Amino acid sequence: MHRFSIIIVSWNALHHLQEFLPSVAKTHYDNYEIILANNASSDGSVEWVERQFPEVEIATFDKNYGYCGGNNRAVPYANGDILLFLNNDVAVEQDWLQGLNDTFDEDKKIAAVQPKMLSYENPEYFEYAGAAGGYLDKYGYPFCKGRIFDTLETDLGQYDSPSDILWGSGAALAIRKEVFEEMGGFDEDFEFHMEEIDLCWRIWNEGLKVRYCPKSVVYHLGGGSMPMGSPRKVYYNYRNNLRMIWKNASSGTLPYRFPIRYKLDIIAAFRSLFTGNIEEFKAIARAHKDFWKYFHRTQQKRNKLLESRKISTNPETMLSINLIWDYFLRGKRHFNELIDETHGNSHI
Numbered sequence: 001m002h003r004f005s006i007i008i009v010s011w012n013a014l015h016h017l018q019e020f021l022p023s024v025a026k027t028h029y030d031n032y033e034i035i036l037a038n039n040a041s042s043d044g045s046v047e048w049v050e051r052q053f054p055e056v057e058i059a060t061f062d063k064n065y066g067y068c069g070g071n072n073r074a075v076p077y078a079n080g081d082i083l084l085f086l087n088n089d090v091a092v093e094q095d096w097l098q099g100l101n102d103t104f105d106e107d108k109k110i111a112a113v114q115p116k117m118l119s120y121e122n123p124e125y126f127e128y129a130g131a132a133g134g135y136l137d138k139y140g141y142p143f144c145k146g147r148i149f150d151t152l153e154t155d156l157g158q159y160d161s162p163s164d165i166l167w168g169s170g171a172a173l174a175i176r177k178e179v180f181e182e183m184g185g186f187d188e189d190f191e192f193h194m195e196e197i198d199l200c201w202r203i204w205n206e207g208l209k210v211r212y213c214p215k216s217v218v219y220h221l222g223g224g225s226m227p228m229g230s231p232r233k234v235y236y237n238y239r240n241n242l243r244m245i246w247k248n249a250s251s252g253t254l255p256y257r258f259p260i261r262y263k264l265d266i267i268a269a270f271r272s273l274f275t276g277n278i279e280e281f282k283a284i285a286r287a288h289k290d291f292w293k294y295f296h297r298t299q300q301k302r303n304k305l306l307e308s309r310k311i312s313t314n315p316e317t318m319l320s321i322n323l324i325w326d327y328f329l330r331g332k333r334h335f336n337e338l339i340d341e342t343h344g345n346s347h348i
Contacts, residue, residue: 002101004032004174005078008086009070011039014048016088016221024086025053029097033057037074039064067170068186068195075177075185083180085196087171089221091120099215100174103162111208112175112200114168115216118155125152127220130169132159132335133212134197137323138253139261140245142167142197145212145335148327153334160214166317168210170196172218179208187247189297193233194240201248204317207310231283238265238287246295247302250314262288264324 006024010017017036024034034053038046038060049056059077061070071085082104086092096115103113117130126132126146131153134144145165146153168174173196183202186195200210242262249257269284291298319338326332 001031002082002104003080004029004082004084004097004100005080005177006032006034006084006086007037007071007074007078008034008088009037009039009067009074010041010045010088011064011070012041012043012045013088014041014043014045017045017049020089020091020221021049021053021056023091025056026094027092027097028094029101031080032097033079035059035074035077037061037070039066039070065188066191068188068190068192072185072188075180078177081177082174083177084172084174085170086218087220089120090172091219092172093217096216096218099213102215103211103213104174104176106211107209109207109209110211111179111203112168112173112210113213113216114165114174114210115172115218116155116159116212116214117169117172118217118219119152120219120221123219124154126155127171127222128152129171129220129222132214133163133165134167134169134200136166136197136201136318137321138318139257139264139322139324140241140249141323142194142241143323143335148323148333148335148338151327151333158336159212162214163212164317165200165210165212166204166315167197167200168212169220171220171222175199175203179203187243187301189294190240190243191236192240193236194244198240198244198247201244201315202305204315205248205305205309205311210317229280231279234280234283235287238284239291242288242291243298246298247305250312251306252312253314 034056036049036056036058038058040061040063059074061073100113114130114133117127119125119127128147131144131146134142136142145159187198245258269281272280321338326338332338
């Protein structure tokens with residue numbers, strides 16, 4: 001039986017802890033611990049947790065280090081062999097850890113696992129952040145089984161088979177502690193968004209696997225830290241996607257994959273401009289500016305990753321589809337429609 005260290009990063013989110021932590025504390029599993037990674041909260045959340053859940057270990061930091069920094073700094077407090085990064089707005093089923101435990105036991109190459117993620121407010125639907133596990137198209141656009149762009153599928157059991165995925169959502173991501181430490185943790189240059197996709201892509205490039213476990217079910221509220229479509233969220237998504245592709249894409253595909261993605265970003269920016277969404281246009285422009293401003297850091301990280309990389313191609317879970325074309329022009333809204341007889345499930 002694996003020991004799970006459940007790490008919950010929180011900053012001034014007492015309302016979330018009051019609503020969601022009780023379900024985590026009621027977990028039915030014999031070997032786990034809960035660690036609150038407190039990013040210098042000042043709303044009384046630490047005092048509340050100490051009173052209501054004295055078994056929770058609290059790691060308090062001197063300032064708000066965000067998702068990446070808070071989780072990275074909490075890992076030294078963990079005694080388990082499996083780290084489980086859990087957002088503070090996630091409720092869980094009581095037996096959720098057992099399925100994760102069994103998945104890790106299936107294959108030593110399974111380095112990370114994501115549970116099935118449903119909407120907390122509408123549990124019949126998959127949740128945006130992770131749904132039934134994440135993938136990338138050939139130009140680096142992320143999507144999930146059960147969620148493509150803003151289209152959410154109803155959970156009808158269509159994704160109740162375990163499967164390899166390219167990435168698991170950082171809202172509920174279990175990873176072997178030794179792998180996380182060997183990988184250097186989350187890349188704090190990302191700050192927010194796509195840091196988990198970057199980490200999972202690095203895992204695949206090291207010859208390991210990321211897996212989806214439908215027997216483990218969680219319910220995510222989502223959208224709390226940055227509302228959908230906010231300029232700040234747009235900025236991080238565009239900047240970090242470019243960083244992620246440059247760091248991790250195979251040497252054989254980067255020369256054409258990156259320029260095409262870059263051009264698609266420019267088209268998206270001018271579409272925002274022409275439709276009157278000036279703030280989104282500015283956010284994309286700033287994202288590209290900052291990508292180049294700190295490009296040398298990204299290149300240094302790519303060079304280091306190439307030294308340890310075990311596979312020369314991109315992962316099989318990076319599908320050879322054009323998501324923009326299929327979704328907006330061909331009207332394919334569901335994952336099973338993307339993996340049809342035309343595309344198959346081939347990869348580049």
